[in-house]
Amino acid sequence: MVDRVKRMINASGYKVWPTEVESYLYKHPAIQQAVVVGIPDPRRGESVKAFVILNEGYEGEISEDEIIEWSKQHMAAYKYPREVEFRTQLPMTSSGKILWRKLQEEEREKAEKQVR
Structure with a gap:
């Protein structure tokens, strides 16, 4: 096991x-920080989404699609992120841990609004 269930x-x-x-x-040279969450997908059950903070000098120089294409070349077909969202900061606790649950909840709320 690599992570929490x-x-x-x-x-x-x-x-x-x-x-x-x-x-x-x-391992991508443009990525400073990344967090991955599962987002609802009507066809696949869940899809992989990455929230990314870029290193200085890469803002505006690289697109979400380029990160996805790079990921396709380096990961198994079912693992690579189907969506990438660039952020300037990620939600964190006072001790510096990334609040991945908050990002996941945001994505689930977005999906619920789209269904309505």
């Missing part, structure tokens, strides 16, 4: 561990 993403029946995807994303 609660964080596991079930994408089309495949188990995707967010920390594994994050570790691949950190």
Whole structure:
């Protein structure tokens, strides 16, 4: 086991561990920080979404699609992020841990609004 079971993403029946995807994303030269969450997907059950903070000098130089294409080349077909969102900061606790649950809740709320 690589991560907490609660964080596991079930994408089309495949188990995707967010920390594994994050570790691949950190190998990209443009990525300073990344967090991966599962988002609702009507066809796949859940999809992988990455929230990314870019290193200085890469803002406006690289697109979400380029990160996705790079990920396709470096990860298994069921693991790579289907969506990437650039952020200037991520929600964190006072001790510096990323609040991934908050990001996941935001995505679920967005999905519920789209269904209505």
